[in-house]
Amino acid sequence: MPSRTFWRTVRRSLLQAILLGAAICVAAPARAATVELFAPRPFGYFLGDVITLEAAVTLDPGFKLEPGSLPRPRPVTYWLDLRSADLTELPAVHGARRYRLLLSYQTFYAPLETRGLDIPAVPLTARDGDQVLNLSVPSWNFAASPLRSLVAGGAANPMALQPDIAPLPHPLRADLRRVAGATAVGLASILGLAILRGWGPFGRLRPPFSAAARDIRRILAAPSAEAYSKALLRLHRAFDAAAGHRLFADDVPAFLAGCPHLATEADIMAHFFHASRIAFFGKGADAAMVEMTPDALLSLARRLAVAERKGAARPVAAPTQREATA
Amino acid sequence: MKWVARAWSTKWPIRRLADLTLATLVVAALGVLAALGARIGWHAMENRTIAALAEGRDVPVPETAAPRLLLARAHFLMVRDRLDEAQPFVDRLARADQTELAVAALYDLANARLARAISHLEQTQIDPAIPLVRLAKAGYRAALVRDPGFWDAKYNLDIAMRLIRDFPQIEQEEHDDAQETPKRLWTDLPGLPRGLP
Numbered sequence: 001m002p003s004r005t006f007w008r009t010v011r012r013s014l015l016q017a018i019l020l021g022a023a024i025c026v027a028a029p030a031r032a033a034t035v036e037l038f039a040p041r042p043f044g045y046f047l048g049d050v051i052t053l054e055a056a057v058t059l060d061p062g063f064k065l066e067p068g069s070l071p072r073p074r075p076v077t078y079w080l081d082l083r084s085a086d087l088t089e090l091p092a093v094h095g096a097r098r099y100r101l102l103l104s105y106q107t108f109y110a111p112l113e114t115r116g117l118d119i120p121a122v123p124l125t126a127r128d129g130d131q132v133l134n135l136s137v138p139s140w141n142f143a144a145s146p147l148r149s150l151v152a153g154g155a156a157n158p159m160a161l162q163p164d165i166a167p168l169p170h171p172l173r174a175d176l177r178r179v180a181g182a183t184a185v186g187l188a189s190i191l192g193l194a195i196l197r198g199w200g201p202f203g204r205l206r207p208p209f210s211a212a213a214r215d216i217r218r219i220l221a222a223p224s225a226e227a228y229s230k231a232l233l234r235l236h237r238a239f240d241a242a243a244g245h246r247l248f249a250d251d252v253p254a255f256l257a258g259c260p261h262l263a264t265e266a267d268i269m270a271h272f273f274h275a276s277r278i279a280f281f282g283k284g285a286d287a288a289m290v291e292m293t294p295d296a297l298l299s300l301a302r303r304l305a306v307a308e309r310k311g312a313a314r315p316v317a318a319p320t321q322r323e324a325t326a
Numbered sequence: 327m328k329w330v331a332r333a334w335s336t337k338w339p340i341r342r343l344a345d346l347t348l349a350t351l352v353v354a355a356l357g358v359l360a361a362l363g364a365r366i367g368w369h370a371m372e373n374r375t376i377a378a379l380a381e382g383r384d385v386p387v388p389e390t391a392a393p394r395l396l397l398a399r400a401h402f403l404m405v406r407d408r409l410d411e412a413q414p415f416v417d418r419l420a421r422a423d424q425t426e427l428a429v430a431a432l433y434d435l436a437n438a439r440l441a442r443a444i445s446h447l448e449q450t451q452i453d454p455a456i457p458l459v460r461l462a463k464a465g466y467r468a469a470l471v472r473d474p475g476f477w478d479a480k481y482n483l484d485i486a487m488r489l490i491r492d493f494p495q496i497e498q499e500e501h502d503d504a505q506e507t508p509k510r511l512w513t514d515l516p517g518l519p520r521g522l523p
Contacts, residue, residue: 047487048470048480078492081471106474108467110487147484159444159485162478164437165430167398169376170369179362186355192348196341 033126034058035135043143047110050083053103053119055137061095062128069125071103076120079109101137111144209304212238216301220294225285228294232276232285235301242308249273262307268300393419393427400431404438412438420468429473436465436479440486447489459490 038054045051057065071085083104090098101124109117122137152158193199198206216231239247242262243255252270256263271292279288376398378385387399400415412435419431443458466483470476 046480047483048474048476050474083471106471108470108483108492110484110491112488147480161437161441161485162481164401164404164434165478167376167380167394167401167430169373170394172366172369172373175362175366175369179359179366182355182358182362186352186359189348189351189355193345193352196345196348 033060033063033133033135035124035137037138037140039140039142042141043145045107045142045144046147047108047144049107051105051107051119051142053105053137053140055101055103055122057099057101057124057135058093059097059099059126060128060133063126063131063133064097064128065099066125066127069123070101071122076105079107079117080119081106081108103137107144109144111146112150114143114145116141117144207305207308208238208241209301209308213298213301213305216298220298223294225289228289228297229279229285231294231297232272232279232288235272235297236276238301238304249277261310262304265300265303265307268296268303272297272300387415389414389418393422393424396422397427397431397434401434404434407438407442409435409438409442425472429469429476429479432465432469432472433476433479433482436462436469436486437482439465440482443489456490459486462486463490463492 036056073082075081083106086102088100119140121139124135126133194202212234215234219227219231275288275292279285372395379398379402387395396415396419400412403412416431416435419428439458440462443455446455463486466479469479
């Protein structure tokens with residue numbers, strides 16, 4: 001049978017429970033702010049190790065974390081350094097500000113045996129106008145381990161230090177590799193330029209009339225009979241190169257049959273061979289200049305160059321067309 | 327060489343553009359080569375000095391020299407027990423932005439100090455050993471702050487820590503001071519009314 005004291009105790013606990021419930025109901029809206037600690041493994045740390053604690057801070061709507069209340073990087077205790085404290089603001093939820101606080105510590109505790117250590121709590125202050133809210137990142141306990149055995153065993157000298165870092169010379173290999181790369185790029189570019197501009201042995205690769213037009217323009221820059229004969233000869237060499245053999249006036253029809261894209265210039269080509277005959281086998285260069293002016297000669301060379309380019313472009317374009325229709 | 331003919335048949339502005347690009351590339355490659363050549367030459371010269379120091383020749387090095395050269399000189403001095411002469415080089419390296427070399431300098435100097443302290447202790451000379459161990463610990467710690475994953479420094483710091491352990495009390499006071507300083511700054515501000523009539 002329950003005694004009187006028992007009933008008194010029951011009544012008192014009931015009363016306490018009701019009061020506590022009421023207190024929770026009243027306090028709940030004001031205590032929505034939370035600090036949640038995400039910590040790494042709490043064991044297996046040696047001296048010099050870095051420990052990064054992450055705290056998620058959620059505030060009540062309207063409150064804002066005081067930036068001045070953040071801890072500055074400093075030695076926290078004689079064995080613990082705070083390396084950095086980074087605060088990132090996360091997107092707010094229903095007007096409540098959220099933050100992520102990263103606290104990076106470095107421990108310099110040299111335990112003789114595995115031992116628990118405390119990273120102290122970090123106080124934070126949030127403010128909404130005059131209202132001040134004091135929060136704190138909770139303290140965190142971890143186990144620090146010794147690096148060496150307590151009692152020296154065997155013949156090894158316990159005071160033997162790890163060796164120095166020897167000074168090393170500048171590493172040159174990376175730079176030498178860069179030199180090789182730059183040289184390769186430079187040489188490739190020079191090769192490309194040589195092909196494009198027809199330098200040295202690549203001059204032969206250039207279409208003959210295109211090269212001749214360029215040369216003739218240069219030769220005719222000095223207007224003289226001698227230059228004119230030179231220009232004539234240059235165009236003759238271009239015809240020879242295009243035909244693949246020495247080309248005379250009589251061979252022109254046969255040559256044109258092989259190169260139909262040049263056929264449009266047939267008349268003026270005949271004119272050129274005529275002028276050339278006058279210059280070299282007739283009255284001389286001066287008379288030939290009357291027959292065909294230097295300007296006309298240059299324009300012939302240029303038109304041949306254009307025709308030749310079009311002729312070269314056509315065989316390249318043709319197969320793609322055929323593929324398209326097939 | 328059909329592609330060459332094709333290159334010739336492209337239109338004038340494209341060819342001009344290709345020409346310009348290639349010319350620019352040639353000039354750029356030449357510039358890079360000149361810069362690299364200068365740097366390689368400079369480094370090779372410094373490497374000769376570093377090699378001479380490593381061989382044990384007492385080559386002077388100005389304090390404004392390249393960090394690598396400073397480290398070589400500082401190491402030369404440390405190995406020969408001229409720690410006070412090595413200190414300015416190490417200080418300079420610690421301020422330089424090349425972490426790797428700064429760590430090496432701090433660690434090597436701490437090693438030299440700890441080794442000397444241990445040799446003092448072996449002859450039971452306690453008093454000269456104490457400041458050396460303290461400085462060595464500070465050196466290892468500075469190296470570990472710069473490179474937390476440096477195991478050799480951890481190991482040697484552990485040796486130093488067992489010779490002289492850190493004392494919580496002394497450091498605790500310093501810590502308290504640091505926290506109170508801002509408050510004192512404010513109360514010391516001039517111009518605050520002090521209740522005079």
